[in-house]
Amino acid sequence: MYIRLFTLFVFTFSLQTMAQDYPFSSIPQAPKNFSASNSICRMIQGLGFRYHWATDGLRAEDLEYRPSDEAQSTLGTIQHIYSLSITILNAAKNKVSEGPRPIPPDRLDELRRATLDYLQESAELFLNFNEDELYELNIIFERGGKQSKFPIWNLINGPISDALYHTGQVVSFRRTSGNPISKGVNVFLGVKN
Numbered sequence: 001m002y003i004r005l006f007t008l009f010v011f012t013f014s015l016q017t018m019a020q021d022y023p024f025s026s027i028p029q030a031p032k033n034f035s036a037s038n039s040i041c042r043m044i045q046g047l048g049f050r051y052h053w054a055t056d057g058l059r060a061e062d063l064e065y066r067p068s069d070e071a072q073s074t075l076g077t078i079q080h081i082y083s084l085s086i087t088i089l090n091a092a093k094n095k096v097s098e099g100p101r102p103i104p105p106d107r108l109d110e111l112r113r114a115t116l117d118y119l120q121e122s123a124e125l126f127l128n129f130n131e132d133e134l135y136e137l138n139i140i141f142e143r144g145g146k147q148s149k150f151p152i153w154n155l156i157n158g159p160i161s162d163a164l165y166h167t168g169q170v171v172s173f174r175r176t177s178g179n180p181i182s183k184g185v186n187v188f189l190g191v192k193n
Contacts, residue, residue, distance in 0.1 A: 022116050023117060024048035024051070024119070025052055025192065026191045026192065027046065030042065036131065037128075037131075038126075038127065040155065044119055046164075046187075048116055050187055054168075054174070055115075055170060056112075056181070056182065058074070059179055061177055062173070062174045063075040063078075065173050065177040067176070074170055074173045074174065077166050077173070078108075078112075081115060081167060082104045082105075083101045083104070084166075085119050085122070085163065088118065088119065088159050088160060088163070090140070091138070091139045092125040094138060097141050099141070139151075139152065
């Protein structure tokens with residue numbers, strides 16, 4: 001019995017340690033001042049934290065779950081969030097997001113890592129922009145040889161909000177498939193107790 005409990009403890013500790021190896025296992029301390037770039041950064045950090053825990057510990061049956069035949073599966077939703085994270089990073093770099101969308105990694109751990117890394121890089125870039133630099137940024141799309149530019153403010157109501165929305169779907173889907181997110185995840189404080 002003691003060996004079994006010890007094994008369970010070690011396994012649980014290993015899973016928690018693995019979860020903390022990925023970015024956004026918690027949200028960094030808030031900046032001392034408010035600015036447009038700090039606000040965008042904080043939104044991305046909040047997204048990263050929610051995504052981190054929404055996708056932590058997913059099983060094959062969770063990834064396959066879809067609420068209806070017409071709906072996207074949990075895996076398809078996570079792949080969509082991956083493409084949104086690329087758009088967010090490209091906007092932070094003032095770089096073109098070209099179509100068609102890049103093919104996401106095959107393995108869940110690689111997909112999670114890439115998405116979280118893109119969000120972390122984006123947050124760090126936004127944190128360091130001054131007001132003038134921020135106004136020079138655009139969201140730039142290129143599809144079929146045509147380019148469209150949008151002000152960086154569209155990043156908030158566009159890709160960031162869309163990714164938050166879909167992260168909430170992942171939370172709902174996994175709860176429905178019998179695997180709710182870890183207890184102790186506090187999205188208000190940005191920590192896991």
